[in-house]
Amino acid sequence: MPQTSMSKTSMSQTFNYVFGPVPSRRLGMSLGIDLVPHKICNYDCIFCEIGITKKTVTQRKEYVKKETIIKELDDFLKSYNGKIDHITLTGEGETTLNSGLGEIIKEIKMKYHYPVAVLTHSGNIFDKKVREEISLADVICPSLDAATQEVFEKVNKPHNSIKIENVIEGLIKLREEFKNKILLEVLLVKGINDSYEEITNIGKACSLIKPDMVQINSVDRPGAYPQAIPLSSEELQKAKEIISKYYPKVEVLSRHYQNPEPIKKPIEEIEKDILSMMRRRPLTILDIVISEGIDFFKAKEIILNLLSESKIEEVNLNGTKFYRILKN
Ligand code: SF4
Structure with missing residues (x-):
């Protein structure tokens, strides 16, 4: 669950x-x-x-x-x-x-x-x-x-x-x-x-x-x-x-998510959160924007970085891009 x-x-x-x-x-x-x-x-x-x-x-x-x-x-x-x-x-x-x-x-x-x-x-x-x-x-x-x-x-x-x-x-x-x-x-x-x-x-x-x-x-x-x-x-x-x-x-069930309050925290903390979250389910960039309270471009930059470090992979569902953790 x-x-x-x-x-x-x-x-x-x-x-x-x-x-x-x-x-x-x-x-x-x-x-x-x-x-x-x-x-x-x-x-x-x-x-x-x-x-x-x-x-x-x-x-x-x-x-x-x-x-x-x-x-x-x-x-x-x-x-x-x-x-x-x-x-x-x-x-x-x-x-x-x-x-x-x-x-x-x-x-x-x-x-x-x-x-x-x-x-x-x-x-x-x-x-x-x-x-x-x-x-x-x-x-x-x-x-x-x-x-x-x-x-x-x-x-x-x-x-x-x-x-x-x-x-x-x-x-x-x-x-x-x-x-x-x-x-x-x-x-x-x-x-x-x-x-x-x-x-x-x-x-x-x-x-x-x-x-x-x-x-x-x-x-x-x-x-x-x-x-x-x-x-x-x-x-x-x-x-x-x-x-x-x-x-x-x-x-x-609506696909609409509630808006969280904006959050300020160091980039390493955000990365850690994203990886922890991806351990449980694949995410879109929008999920990250909403959950972390960061803008789209910042979320994309983090995703590109994690992809380049081979920590995550991209998967496609019905034309939507999701990212999930690569488990060793
Ligand atoms: S953990 Fe996965 S397999 Fe188990 S009930 Fe939830 S959705 Fe089904």
Whole structure:
């Protein structure tokens, strides 16, 4: 469930788990915390922005210890004085695989006043213990990209122990038990989960789950597999119309980002932030302009520099240039 990373202060300290805040379409200025390391995940989504899952992982474990996370958060917040709308628990994999999830949420809420959001692929929500832990949050952003096992396997490529009927049932139970906000994301990929039948099935599932909002989205960054092809805005609108026949609280996620406050910091800090952010997802120059509060030409200069140092590479998605980190 990756989202971008960026630090807004000129801090020399390196943060391994805390990142941002980043402008999020759903959560405003979102301070991210990674609860699991790279690709600790029981899905292998074709659209994953951080690459292929070589081996799916199902075991819940304290992949990152609560004490480590809270210490980083304390250190970050000590010197950060910008806007934060949510502290968002996410990961370079599946958030709920961290078995300390509940304790981490409790501790953050005890120490700080920020609302806590959790991003999850929903595959573990069938587990009552996971539901109890995640329900300590203020906002839950689960995903549902299919409603039949066949399409689920094509789009999310889950571990073979995960069945879509259990995912949907888990989400229905979550809604019954959790009184705060649920924003259910449906990510559609052209030719994979965008048939009239499958979107109808998803709409029917939404009518049982009853989230506060269904948010339809598509691929907007290069994915792990070449089949990750985006839908057009018109196709997303059509999908919204189909789902709205079954569940009226549905919207297409806007591609508009909030404007952050302008930031001044040394170029080395900006470069470090950009590389940290690219570890989690490919970026456009516009992403960098918005997140870092720098002008287009400065962002381009930094990108050209990183390209010349072979630290990043350029990739193209539907005519849009993205840049991603080159991992050794
Ligand atoms: S996008 Fe899919 S594969 Fe990637 S981390 Fe999220 S759930 Fe796992």
